[in-house]
Amino acid sequence: MSAVINAFVVILGVMLAGGHAVAAGDESAQVWPERLHGHGGPVRSVALDADDKHGLTTSFDYSVILWRFEAGKGQVVHRMIGHEAAANDAAFAGAQRAVSVGDDGAVILWNLSDGAVLDRVDTGDDKMLAVSVSADGQFAVTASWDRTARIFALEGDRLSERAVLDGHRGNVNAVAFSRDGSRVFTASYDGTIRVFERESGEMLREVHSHGWGVNVMRLLPGETHLAFGATDGAVAVIDIAQGAVFKQLASHERPVLSLALSHDGSRLASGGGDGRIRVYDTGEWELLEEFENPYGPVWGLALSSGGAIALYAGLDDHVNIWQVAPREPFEPVESQFPRRFQVSAEDDLGRRQFARKCSVCHTLTPDGGNRAGPTLYGVFGRRVGTLPGYPYSEALKRLDFLWDEQTISDLFDHGPDVVTPGSKMPIQRLRSDEERDALVAYLKRATAPEGSGADSQGEQKQ
Ligand code: HEC
Incomplete structure (x- = not known):
């Protein structure tokens, strides 16, 4: 052509x-498309492959999505189901595999050609927030709330745990390999950044102590410096050998939640709880662009090579794509922040309960909307764990009772951990009888299939 x-x-x-x-x-x-649609809950993380042709996202809907960018569209290649709670982060391990971690404490190795689980390791109950893969695709390191980082070897279709990096006195929030894979940097809520030897798992030294919890970290090209973002809003570049701040970047007014480095290493971006995204050039550390997401925090962020495009994730079920260079204006504000969970004081108590406590994971319409949980449409009279097509946990499938006013009320009176032990439902109780009764009454009306005789008139389905 x-x-x-x-x-x-x-x-x-x-x-x-x-x-x-x-x-x-x-x-x-x-x-590039303007948005990536496919998740049924807020998106947690975004990553791009080395040539910006594919993306990986994780979501509160428990799934991981592999995307292909083609002709201005973001196509869902696979929606990958395996985590039993929010999926927090995913990284490519070459073109064929990816690794993800979640609130379920699981590490999953995925086959990107068919979207299937190759292997998984359940490390316990503690959340895992971040995962990083070595440049040669041979190792993964995970960051966990149990105050450790763990090294896994990625051998073909197997994940095998090699070392546990111990020593932090708080949650480990971020992890990174040195280019040659021999060392691992960890950043923690205890305010420190440390470096470990990958092979032995031994701590080499503390690189820097910031005092406030460190949320995010990126090793910079050349590996003489690293950038971090902290709970006090600070963003800084550290000289690794000296352990001292080399450059202080603009602070966020809320905790820093994301840091992205373009694959070519030329651009770094920070995203914060204040909704701001700032893009820097990594040579002069000049602030190139800055904008504010009117819809709230930015907790997932990726930059295309050269930094012309930023993909970011927050409260929305989709990923937003912002053209940094040449700068395009942000989309006009369509609605009030936050876009979701909108309830009005006039709504009845049960409807408000549903909007706040259930709607992030359940719809009330025949379509489940790719949310973490099955649709509750027609749930009254349904046997537990039997909606066709929904990937229930084994624990729920083994149970045998019908959902009705009493059993749904029991579910939130005693909690899913008691009524449906081992299920993927988050532990949540509604202690107030009034709220629970109102929720059940609302569900009874709003989930009734059309023409069932039950009064679903006037209920706006979510
Ligand atoms: C963070 C996500 C999440 C939230 C919030 C949540 N659920 Fe669920 N729910 C799930 C998941 C996931 C399942 C499937 C559990 C399994 O397979 O183990 C489920 C299953 C159920 C089931 C059983 C459905 C069936 O077909 O057997 C009911 C009933 C239910 N939820 C009601 C509720 C209600 C009511 C609320 C709000 C008070 C709520 N859930 C909040 C994720 C959630």
Whole structure:
């Protein structure tokens, strides 16, 4: 194809998809969509592969999605089901495999050609927040609330635990390998950044002590420096050999929740609880662009090579894609923050309970909306764990009773851990009889299938 036709196709693609076209080099211009739709709950993390052709996202809907970016669209290649709680982070391990971690304390190795689980290790009950894979794709390191980082060897379709990195006095929040994979950097809620030897699992030294909890960290190209973001909003670049601050970057007004480094190492971006995203060039540490997400915190962030595109995740069920260079304005604000969980004081008590405590994981319509839990449409009179097509836990499938006013009330009077032990439901109790009764009454009305005779009139389905 001639360059002219190429350019035309690109422009057409942008017009059709309403997306962003960014010239990556002389020839290839990648067209990016404006959003990635596919998750049924807020997205937790976003990662790009080395050539920006594929992405990995994790969500509160418990799933991991592999995306392909093509002709201005973000296509869902696989929606990967395996975690039994929110999936917090995922990393590519070469083109064929990925590793993810979640609130269930599980580490999962995925086959990206078919989206199947190759192997999983359940490390216990503590949440795992982050995972990083060595440049050669041979090892993964995970960050856990049990105050450790763990090294896994990725051998073919097996995950095998090699070392537990001990010593932090708080949750480990972020982890990174040195380029050659021989060392591992860890950042913790205890305010310190440490470096360990991968092979032996031995701590080499404390690199830096910030005082406030360190949430996120990136090792910078050349490996003489690293960047971190902390709970006090500080963002800084550390000289690793000296252990001292080399450059203080602009602080966030709330905790720093995300840091992204483009694959070519030229751009770093920080995202915070204040909704701000700032993009820096990693040579001069100049602030290149800054913008504010009016819909709240930015806890997932990735930058395309060269930093022209930022993909970010927060309270929305989709990933937003912002064109950093040349800068495009942020989408006009459509609704009030937050976009979700909107309840009005006029709603009845039961409806408010559902909106606040259940709607992030359940719909009331025939379609489950890719949420973490099955739709509750038609749940009254349904045998537990029997909605066709929903991937129930083994624990729930083994139970044998019907859902009715009494059993649903019991579920939240005693808690899912008592009524449905071992299930993927979060532990949650509604201690107030009034609230529980109102919720059950609301569900009875709002989940009744059309034409069932029950009064579902006037209920706006969520
Ligand atoms: C964080 C996500 C989450 C929240 C919040 C949540 N659930 Fe669930 N729920 C699930 C999951 C996941 C399952 C499937 C459990 C399994 O397979 O072990 C489930 C299952 C159920 C079931 C059993 C359905 C069946 O087909 O057997 C009912 C009933 C239910 N939830 C009601 C509720 C109600 C009512 C609320 C709010 C008070 C709520 N859930 C809040 C995730 C959630």
